[in-house]
Amino acid sequence: xxxxxxxxxxxxxxxxxxxxxxxxxxxxxxxxxxxxxVLWTFVMFIAVSVxxxxxxxxxxx
Amino acid sequence: MQDPNDNPKAVEVASAHTDLGxxxxxxxxxxxxxxxxxxxxxxxxxxxxxxxxxxxSATMPAMIAITAWFLPGFGHLLLRRxxxxxxxxxxxxGLAVVGYLMRGNVFAPHSEDPFGTxxxxxxxxxxxxxxxxxxFEKSGPDVARAMGxxxxxxxxxxxxxxxxxxxxxxxxxxxxxx
Numbered sequence: 279x280x281x282x283x284x285x286x287x288x289x290x291x292x293x294x295x296x297x298x299x300x301x302x303x304x305x306x307x308x309x310x311x312x313x314x315x316v317l318w319t320f321v322m323f324i325a326v327s328v329x330x331x332x333x334x335x336x337x338x339x
Numbered sequence: 340m341q342d343p344n345d346n347p348k349a350v351e352v353a354s355a356h357t358d359l360g361x362x363x364x365x366x367x368x369x370x371x372x373x374x375x376x377x378x379x380x381x382x383x384x385x386x387x388x389x390x391x392x393x394x395x396s397a398t399m400p401a402m403i404a405i406t407a408w409f410l411p412g413f414g415h416l417l418l419r420r421x422x423x424x425x426x427x428x429x430x431x432x433g434l435a436v437v438g439y440l441m442r443g444n445v446f447a448p449h450s451e452d453p454f455g456t457x458x459x460x461x462x463x464x465x466x467x468x469x470x471x472x473x474x475f476e477k478s479g480p481d482v483a484r485a486m487g488x489x490x491x492x493x494x495x496x497x498x499x500x501x502x503x504x505x506x507x508x509x510x511x512x513x514x515x516x517x
Contacts, residue, residue: 281441
């Protein structure tokens with residue numbers, strides 16, 4: 279099965295997208311604001327994850 | 340201080356007010372027992388309907404919460420919040436199914452490990468998706484690989500997100516949130 283052999287980054291994208299959809303529907307009331315919030319949350323998920331990954335990189339070996 | 344439920348006069352007063360078409364039994368702060376007694380004594384159909392509506396509306400948020408837990412998004416669907424219903428169904432279902440396909444660990448109800456119990460609570464919070472785990476994960480979990488470990492987190496995340504949806508549906512049903 280394809281999902282059993284995913285790489286880390288696609289797995290993170292899927293997780294971030296699905297969580298962002300749920301948070302966006304909860305946090306905002308209008309459709310436009312929800313879409314904006316979903317996109318913002320998704321981008322922040324990815325940006326913070328990549329930033330933390332680079333911060334941990336010197337300690338990985 | 341005397342409990343109004345123990346006072347037969349309070350019951351009489353509640354019954355008398357409901358006969359007049361009011362909803363005194365609920366608004367006067369008397370208990371459900373008094374409400375039932377008042378309901379039994381109501382003769383006017385409109386007064387009986389009003390009192391029944393009040394009792395139904397008191398139990399409705401709990402019913403909404405239970406249905407929202409069992410089928411993610413269904414609580415919001417009953418409340419006519421279409422977007423939230425769709426969002427929660429997609430998010431919870433997506434996380435759970437992808438987690439199963441990644442061969443994440445599904446925690447059983449009986450566990451001697453406290454973390455196993457917490458894992459079970461998180462997994463079971465995804466409602467019907469927990470019950471159909473074996474359909475998607477026929478080969479069982481494989482947490483020796485990174486994806487299997489990630490899958491375990493996906494499945495737990497699905498349950499936690501569904502619990503957020505349950506709390507939201509409960510608040511909307513109670514009228515505390517739009």
